[in-house]
Amino acid sequence: MKQAALEQIRSYYLEFLPFNKVLGIAIDLLDYDTGGAQVSFPMKPDLIGNSAAGILHGGVTAAVIDLTGGLSALISCVKYHEKESLEQLYKWMTASATIDMRVDYLRPGKGDAFVCKSRIIRAGSRIVVSKMALSNLQDVCIATGTGTYLIG
Amino acid sequence: MKQAALEQIRSYYLEFLPFNKVLGIAIDLLDYDTGGAQVSFPMKPDLIGNSAAGILHGGVTAAVIDLTGGLSALISCVKYHEKESLEQLYKWMTASATIDMRVDYLRPGKGDAFVCKSRIIRAGSRIVVSKMALSNLQDVCIATGTGTYLIG
Amino acid sequence: MKQAALEQIRSYYLEFLPFNKVLGIAIDLLDYDTGGAQVSFPMKPDLIGNSAAGILHGGVTAAVIDLTGGLSALISCVKYHEKESLEQLYKWMTASATIDMRVDYLRPGKGDAFVCKSRIIRAGSRIVVSKMALSNLQDVCIATGTGTYLIG
Amino acid sequence: MKQAALEQIRSYYLEFLPFNKVLGIAIDLLDYDTGGAQVSFPMKPDLIGNSAAGILHGGVTAAVIDLTGGLSALISCVKYHEKESLEQLYKWMTASATIDMRVDYLRPGKGDAFVCKSRIIRAGSRIVVSKMALSNLQDVCIATGTGTYLIG
Numbered sequence: 001m002k003q004a005a006l007e008q009i010r011s012y013y014l015e016f017l018p019f020n021k022v023l024g025i026a027i028d029l030l031d032y033d034t035g036g037a038q039v040s041f042p043m044k045p046d047l048i049g050n051s052a053a054g055i056l057h058g059g060v061t062a063a064v065i066d067l068t069g070g071l072s073a074l075i076s077c078v079k080y081h082e083k084e085s086l087e088q089l090y091k092w093m094t095a096s097a098t099i100d101m102r103v104d105y106l107r108p109g110k111g112d113a114f115v116c117k118s119r120i121i122r123a124g125s126r127i128v129v130s131k132m133a134l135s136n137l138q139d140v141c142i143a144t145g146t147g148t149y150l151i152g
Numbered sequence: 153m154k155q156a157a158l159e160q161i162r163s164y165y166l167e168f169l170p171f172n173k174v175l176g177i178a179i180d181l182l183d184y185d186t187g188g189a190q191v192s193f194p195m196k197p198d199l200i201g202n203s204a205a206g207i208l209h210g211g212v213t214a215a216v217i218d219l220t221g222g223l224s225a226l227i228s229c230v231k232y233h234e235k236e237s238l239e240q241l242y243k244w245m246t247a248s249a250t251i252d253m254r255v256d257y258l259r260p261g262k263g264d265a266f267v268c269k270s271r272i273i274r275a276g277s278r279i280v281v282s283k284m285a286l287s288n289l290q291d292v293c294i295a296t297g298t299g300t301y302l303i304g
Numbered sequence: 305m306k307q308a309a310l311e312q313i314r315s316y317y318l319e320f321l322p323f324n325k326v327l328g329i330a331i332d333l334l335d336y337d338t339g340g341a342q343v344s345f346p347m348k349p350d351l352i353g354n355s356a357a358g359i360l361h362g363g364v365t366a367a368v369i370d371l372t373g374g375l376s377a378l379i380s381c382v383k384y385h386e387k388e389s390l391e392q393l394y395k396w397m398t399a400s401a402t403i404d405m406r407v408d409y410l411r412p413g414k415g416d417a418f419v420c421k422s423r424i425i426r427a428g429s430r431i432v433v434s435k436m437a438l439s440n441l442q443d444v445c446i447a448t449g450t451g452t453y454l455i456g
Numbered sequence: 457m458k459q460a461a462l463e464q465i466r467s468y469y470l471e472f473l474p475f476n477k478v479l480g481i482a483i484d485l486l487d488y489d490t491g492g493a494q495v496s497f498p499m500k501p502d503l504i505g506n507s508a509a510g511i512l513h514g515g516v517t518a519a520v521i522d523l524t525g526g527l528s529a530l531i532s533c534v535k536y537h538e539k540e541s542l543e544q545l546y547k548w549m550t551a552s553a554t555i556d557m558r559v560d561y562l563r564p565g566k567g568d569a570f571v572c573k574s575r576i577i578r579a580g581s582r583i584v585v586s587k588m589a590l591s592n593l594q595d596v597c598i599a600t601g602t603g604t605y606l607i608g
Contacts, residue, residue, distance in 0.1 A: 018200045019209035022174060048170045050246060057171035058218050058250050063211020066255075070210075094202060098210050099431060100256045100404065100452055102558045103218075104585055104602060105249060106578045121600065122562045126430055127403060127454060129560055131600075144577060144587075146560060146602065148404055148452055150431060251583060252556065252604055254406045256433055256450060258426045273448065274410045278582055279555060279606060281408055283448075296425065296435075298408060298450065300556055300604055302583060322504045323513035326478060352474045354550060361475035362522050362554050367515020370559075374514070398506060401561060402514050407522075408556045 005078040006030045008086055009071065012093060023047070023063060028115070030075055035120035035128070037071035039064060042113045049109070056109025056142070061134055065145035066101050068116040069130035073098075073149035076120065076128045080151065095152030099127075103145040111136025126151060157230040158182045160238055161223065164245060175199070175215060180267070182227055187272040187280070189223035191216060194265045201261070208261025208294070213286055217297035218253050220268040221282035225250075225301035228272065228280045232303065247304030251279075255297040263288025278303060309382040310334045312390055313375065316397055327351070327367060332419070334379055339424040339432070341375035343368060346417045353413070360413025360446070365438055369449035370405050372420040373434035377402075377453035380424065380432045384455065399456030403431075407449040415440025430455060461534040462486045464542055465527065468549060479503070479519060484571070486531055491576035491584070493527035495520060498569045505565070512565025512598070517590055521601035522557050524572040525586035529554075529605035532576065532584045536607065551608030555583075559601040567592030582607060 010027050013020055024047075029038035041047075041064065049057025077096050081089055115135055122129035132145040162179050165172055176199075181190035193199075193216065201209025229248050233241055267287055274281035284297040314331050317324055328351075333342035345351075345368065353361025381400050385393055419439055426433035436449040466483050469476055480503075485494035497503075497520065505513025533552050537545055571591055578585035588601040 016203045017209060018197055018203065019212055020201075022198050023211070046170055046174050049172075051168045051170065052246060057169060057215070058222070059175070059211070059215020060171060062214035062218055062253065062255070063209070066210050066214055094204060097260075098255075098257050100254060100433070100450075101214065102252060102254045102406065102602060103214075103250075104252045104577065104604075106585070108249075121560065121597075129404070129562065141577075144602075146404075146558060146600075148560075252585070252602075254450060254558065256425065256452075258433070273408065273445075281410070281556070293425075296450075298406060298448075298556075300408075320507045321513060322501055322507065323516055324505075326502050327515070349474055350478050353476075355472045355474065356550060361473060361519070362526070363479070363515070363519020364475055366518035366522055366557065366559070367513070370514050370518055398508060401564075402559075404558060404560045405518065406556060406558045407518070407554075409554045412553075 002032050004086060005089060006032060008090060009074045009078065020067065023060065025064065030071060032075060035072045035075045035123060037068055037075065037118045038115060039068045040113060040115045043111060053108065058105060061105065061109055061143045062103045064116045065103055065132045065134055065143060066098055066147060068118040069132045069147035070098060070149060072118045072120050072130040073128040073151050076123055077151040080125055092152035097150055099148045099150050101145060101147040103143055105143050107140060107142050109142045113137050154184050156238060157241060158184060160242060161226045161230065172219065175212065177216065182223060184227060187224045187227045187275060189220055189227065189270045190267060191220045192265060192267045195263060205260065210257060213257065213261055213295045214255045216268045217255055217284045217286055217295060218250055218299060220270040221284045221299035222250060222301060224270045224272050224282040225280040225303050228275055229303040232277055244304035249302055251300045251302050253297060253299040255295055257295050259292060259294050261294045265289050306336050308390060309393060310336060312394060313378045313382065324371065327364065329368065334375060336379060339376045339379045339427060341372055341379065341422045342419060343372045344417060344419045347415060357412065362409060365409065365413055365447045366407045368420045369407055369436045369438055369447060370402055370451060372422040373436045373451035374402060374453060376422045376424050376434040377432040377455050380427055381455040384429055396456035401454055403452045403454050405449060405451040407447055409447050411444060411446050413446045417441050458488050460542060461545060462488060464546060465530045465534065476523065479516065481520065486527060488531060491528045491531045491579060493524055493531065493574045494571060495524045496569060496571045499567060509564065514561060517561065517565060517599045518559045520572045521559055521588045521590055521599060522554055522603060524574040525588045525603035526554060526605060528574045528576050528586040529584040529607050532579055533607040536581055548608035553606055555604045555606050557601060557603040559599055561599050563596060563598050565598045569593050
C-alpha cells in the first residue's frame with residue numbers, strides 16, 4: 001500500500017503536472033518514513049536565464065525548490081491518510097498546495113545537471129514545513145529554500 | 153538615453169533569457185521614475201500545474217514574481233549608472249541577481265492570462281527590495297511576493 | 305458578542321503575554337469585519353538596538369510585526385468560532401500561533417513612537433496570511449512583513 | 457588582532473545594544489574562520505508569550521534569531537576589513553544591518569534556557585546570508601531562520 005501510494009505521487013507529478021515536463025524532472029527518491037524527497041534534471045537550453053553565462057534561470061531554481069518540497073508534503077499527506085483508498089488519497093493530494101516559500105540564491109546555477117533534496121522540519125496533520133537545497137553534480141549548493149505546505 | 157537604457161532591459165529580458173520565452177512573457181511597463189514594472193502572459197498548456205484543475209503551476213507563479221521584481225532591480229541599476237555607456241550598463245545588468253525571495257500563494261491560478269506588477273520598497277545603491285503581485289484578468293490576486301536583489 | 309470577543313483578544317494580549325508589556329504596546333484597532341489591526345508603542349531606552357544612533361532594535365521591530373499580524377489571526381479565529389462561548393473561544397485563541405514570518409528592514413528605526421498596521425491577504429478556516437507595516441509618527445515606513453498563522 | 461576585533465563585536469553587542477540586555481543574552485561563540493556564532497539565554501518571566509503555557513514569546517524567538525545571524529554578519533565584516541584599525545572597524549560594524557529575515561516557528565518555546573546557533577551560507581563582500589536555529593537545552597529545535605545582512 002505504501003508503495004502504491006508513493007507510485008501515485010510519482011505518476012501524479014510526472015504525468016498530470018505539464019510544467020514538470022517542461023522542467024524535465026525525474027523523481028529519484030520518495031522516503032515514506034522521513035518524508036525526504038529528491039528530484040534531478042539535466043540542464044537544457046530552455047532552462048537558461050542568461051545566455052552569455054549559461055546559467056539556470058532563477059525561476060527554474062524557484063520552481064524546482066517548490067516542487068521538491070511539495071513532494072515531502074505529499075508524502076506527509078499519504079502517511080496521514082494511509083488507511084484510505086488510493087482514489088480518496090488522490091483527492092487529498094490534489095487539495096494540497098504551497099502556502100508560502102522562501103528561496104535564497106547562493107551561487108550561479110552552473111552545471112550539466114542538478115539535484116534538489118527536501119527534508120521535513122515540521123510535520124503536522126495540516127501543515128508541513130520543508131527545507132530544500134539545489135546543487136549541481138559537483139555538489140556546489142546553488143540555492144536553498146524553505147516552504148510551508150497545506151496538506152489535504 | 154533613458155529610453156535606450158529601458159530598451160536594453162527589454163531586449164535583454166526577452167532575447168537573452170531563454171526561459172522567459174518558455175514562460176511567454178511580455179513586458180507591459182518599465183517606469184524609470186518609480187522603478188515600477190509590469191509583465192503579462194497568456195495561459196497555455198505547458199504552464200499548468202494540475203491538469204484536472206487547469207491552474208498555473210506554482211513554479212510558474214514563483215518564476216514570474218521573481219523576474220518581474222528583477223525588472224525593478226534592473227531599472228534601479230540603470231538609474232544608478234545613468235551616465236555610463238550602454239555597453240558598460242549591459243555589464244552591470246548581467247551582474248545583477250536575486251538574493252532572496254518570498255512567495256505567498258493566495259488563490260488557485262485560474263485564468264486566461266495573468267498580470268504581474270512590481271513596485272520598489274527599498275532603493276539603494278547596491279540593494280533593491282521589491283513587492284510583487286500576480287493577478288488574473290478579473291483582478292483576482294493569485295500570489296504576492298517580496299524579493300531582495302543585488303544590483304551591479 | 306463581537307465586542308466581548310474583541311475585548312477578550314485585547315485582554316489576552318495585554319495581560320497574559322508578559323513580553324508585550326516589556327515592549328509597551330497599546331492596541332489601537334481591531335476591525336472585526338476586515339481583520340485589520342493596529343498597535344502602537346512609544347520609544348524607550350530598553351528598545352534601542354544601537355546606543356549611538358538611538359534606533360529601534362531589529363528584534364523589537366520583528367516582535368511587533370509578528371504580534372500585530374497575530375492580532376489579525378486572532379480576529380479570524382473569533383469570526384470562525386463566533387457561535388461558541390467566550391470560554392471555548394479562549395481555548396482556540398491560545399492554540400493559535402505563528403507558522404512563519406518574513407521581515408524586510410527598510411529604514412533605520414528612528415522616532416518617538418511607532419505604529420504597526422496589519423491587514424489580511426488570505427483568510428482561511430485554518431490559515432491566515434497577513435501583511436504588516438511598521439512606521440514612525442512621520443509616516444516613514446521602517447519595516448514591512450508577511451506572516452502565516454495557524455488558527456485554532 | 458583577530459581576538460581584539462572579536463572582543464569588539466562582543467562588547468558592542470552586550471554593552472551598546474540595550475535591548476540585548478533585556479533579552480539577557482550571552483555570547484558563547486564567535487568563530488573567526490567560519491563566521492559561526494552561538495548565543496544563549498535563560499528563560500525569565502519577561503520573555504514569556506503565554507502565561508498559561510509558560511512558553512517563549514514569538515517576538516523573543518525572532519529577535520534572538522536575528523541577532524545571532526547578525527553576529528555572523530559582523531564576523532564577516534571584521535574579516536573583510538581585517539587590516540583596518542579597531543576604530544575604523546567599529547564604524548563599519550555600526551553600518552551593518554539586517555536586510556530581511558524569515559523565521560519558521562516549529563515547536564512551542566518550552567525550556568529553562570535556550571541556545572541559538574548561526575552558520576553562514578553566503579559570504580560576500582557586502583551581503584552575508586546566515587541560517588539560524590534556536591533550541592532548548594534538551595536539543596529540541598524551537599525555530600529556524602534565514603537572514604540576509606548588509607555589511608559595512
